[in-house]
Amino acid sequence: MNYAELLKRMPNELRRSLETELYGPWLNKGVSLAEVCTDPVVVKTIWGRMVDTERTVLRTLVLRIGSEPFDYARLEKATSPVLSGAETRLGLCGLLRKGIVFAFRKTWGEYLYLLPIDGFGLWRDLLLPEETSGCERPGDFVMPEVIRSARLSLRLELFQTLVFAAQHGLKLSKNGTVHKKLLQKLADQLGLNGELLNGASLKYAYADTYPLPVAVALDFLLRLQLLSQNEEELALQPEAIRNWLSASPEAQTKRLYLIWKQLTLSPQAWMQHAVSMAERLASGGEWFSAEMLIANLSAQGITEEHEQAEEQSQELQARWLLPLVAFGWMEEGRSPTGGSMAWFRWTEHPFQSGDAEASDEGGLMIQPDFEILAPPDVPGAVLWELCCLADTVRLDQVSIFKLTKSSVRRALENGRTQGEIVMFLESHALYGLPEHIRLAVEQWAKPFGKTSFMQACLLRCVDEETAQSLERLPGASQYLQDKLGSNHYLIAAEDVKPLAAVLEKAGMMPGVPSDWKGSETAAQASAYPKLGEHADNNRHDLREWTGDKGFIYARTSVAYYEMEARIPSAIDLYPEYSEIPAGWLRDYRSYHASTRKEMVEKAIRLKTVLQIRKDGCDYRITPHKVQETRGSWCMTGIGRTASTIDHIEEMRLMPEEWQEMKLILPGINDKYLY
Incomplete structure (x- = not known):
């Protein structure tokens, strides 16, 4: 999910908080909240206002989790041992309060959290600004020869599908799928390479009926709301089609790419980073390989298992790069000198063109x-x-x-x-x-229209007397067309039900077949709608996420949960706060061994930090367990000097090995550490 979609679903309470407490100065300049949240200058400013725990949590999210929904347990594991559980919780709350991460409440009360997909890209650019330096081609690089490319780009494939729907219709069978003959014609027309799409591992409805290319094309059209599904057909939406066709090819490609990315991007953080890296590479002639991207991720410490580099390269190609080749956004090449390495380059880059409206100057x-x-x-x-x-x-x-x-x-x-x-x-x-x-x-x-067939219904009166009374009946004569003989009338198909209502009111009780559906009006009978050549002023914004009613199953279900409006305060993070002696939080002093043990056990339960003084130096330690030993006990945990979180080490201390201590609750008394 991206910011545009999240902001549309955001509870008013949370939106007001963001608009008044954080982003007000920028909103006063007349820009929207979505624009502010995705502005690199604003992002950099917000980063400067963060505390260390917020920065550490955000950095962990970007590097280790990405834009995949996550629960708190996963985040806590990722930030350990750099932060305690309480510090992680506090940092997460800070990101929620700043509108950087969003919370969703599951039906059973648990929470999922999400860094928006466009937010991931923005923060990644800030945290890893020099990433493309590792995407350098080898010194003996020879320009590859193109071995695979699409004849048509995806936007033209979809245009062709819309034309097919206008000319032939997309009527549905009883099981809700397009009729078999129409489906075969559509499949024959589509040029999407299903083999290249297989690696995306898509799950979709009617997989036993729809070939993969057809399912992908129809899914895009449904999500763009260019088609809508009813009981009888996949129906064209002329207004939406006119708006879509009024946009430039560049804007269409960008919108389609974002939909595909939203639906199919892998939950693995390393692949999200690889995709982001590929997006930074320029369109037109700049060849790169999956191996180059993976090597760069390894150099940055994002991937650590070097033995998996080959597997990751193959997965990146199959899941992401080859589908983009199928859509005509990339092409694949091989070195003319031999070798098995695949090379790729952008042919239609989704982010390196403007969103200008299509020009009206082109002629036939x-x-x-x-x-x-x-x-x-x-x-x-x-x-x-x-x-x-x-x-x-x-x-x-x-x-x-x-x-x-x-x-x-x-x-x-x-x-x-x-x-x-x-x-x-x-x-x-x-x-x-x-x-x-x-x-x-x-x-x-010239000959068209001189003769024509029309759908009509025959109204039969039992005798001439009934026919005459029908002609005198108020409201009935307007529906009676040609009279056939003495007691029969032709009735236009669309007039059958209105006339039946008039007859019912007069007590005649006409017999209308139960399966009568009438016919379309003249305007509806035109299957190929007129669009005009210009969109109106109410054109929808192509930058926004559109519908979620497609055939492809989204890889996450967070969109179906309710967004949480309330952000916990610092005290809310510590249910046992009222039971903690005030001196433990306020006084930095020596305690009896039994009290020290109580404080350690309390810190373990709250997953928080102790500050201790040992041999004249201050340390912050996150205790993990208390062990009984030889009539005494010892504390084991992760410790660091109080002035930094960079240098950490495992510590095992007996109670007499430190002189003074106090309990630290991040967000409550951590500002008075030194």
Whole structure:
């Protein structure tokens, strides 16, 4: 989950706290809370305001856990032995209070915590600014030869799927899946390489029916809300499609990439770091390998088991890099000199292009042989309409269409008129519409509509007297069309139910078949919707996370839990606080051996810290256990000097080996340590 989605779900109490107590100065400048939370300058400022425990917990999260939901036990294990349990708890509360980490309450009362996926990237950039220095290619590097790339990028594959849905429909069978014949046609049309997608290990609904490429394409369209599912079909959403097509190709690619990343990025922190590192590499010619990324992670101490480097490289390729090749965002190469190492480079980088709206300047090149060429700068809405009135020969960077009699008929059957078709071609033709093409379109369209079939229903009256009384019935005559004979009428399909209601009210009790559903209105009958060429002012923001109703099962369930609004205070972290003698927290002095033991045992229960003075030096120790020995006892724990948390060591002390002590409750009395 990212900040945009989290902020939409955030309880008002927590949102007000962030807006007034922390981010107010930036919000007063007219920017949104989502923009503030993802601003690198703000992030750097907040880092400067953190206390040591907050920084240590955050650093641990970024390096060891990433943006995967975690429980407190996992965090405590990751921060040990640098921090005690109480220090970790306090640091986590500080991050919750600053809106850096978010808490979710499970149904049984336990909590999961989450560092947003875009927050992970921001904090990683701050903590590991020099990471790409390890991504240097070897001195004998030879430019690889491309061995795998996608013919179409994902955004064009999805566009083609939308056109298919508009031309053929996506009707559902009784089991809720697209009808088998339609499904096969769609699968044949899609160019997504299912073999390259296999490594992502996707789990999805109807896996026994939908091929993986089809499931992936439909999942994207559902999450973008370009399709919606009802009982009968996967229905096009014209408003959302118009808004989507009004965005630039760069903005579309970025949105699609973020959806894919949100759904499928591995929970393993090392892979999240590797993905982030790959995102920093520039598009266009900069080849890199999975092995280079893993080696860099090892150099930074993020991965420690060098013997697993080969396995990690293979996993990174299969789970992440090869699916990006399938989507046309990367291509794969091999060295011409031989070797088994795979090389990759970006072809469509999701983060190195602006979000500018698509240009309206692109035009169509209409050829004398009825072929139409569409350069890459043609707006999406123009391509959409062109797919309605012309046959697609090839969809690519420069797409080719063919204007035919059957394609013009398809446009007419989908609600376009002869005049609209000619006007569309004339207004978007770069070099004008050839006269013979205009005449051909007019000739092909001229016979259309002179005869037509319509769906109707026959109303039969038992006798002529009943028919006459029906004609006199108030409210009924508007639904009676042609009279057939003396006692039969044609009724338009959409008028059957309204007329039945009038007859019921008059006490006639008409018999309407139980399975009658009527027919679509003329507007609904047009399967290929008109979009227009410009989005309205209410266009949805492509930067935001959209729907969660897709076929692919998300790897985490945190989205289904309720976000926690209340952040514990320091005293809330210590349920036994009222039972602790005030002197233990206030006085730094010697105690009787029995009292010392009590204090140690209390520290162990609270997972907190003792400060002791030993031979003139102050130490902070996190005790782990008390052992009875030879009529006395000893304390074992992790100790460090009171002035630093960097140098730590295991300590085993008898009670007489230190002179003074006091109990430290982080957040309560740790500010008076020295």
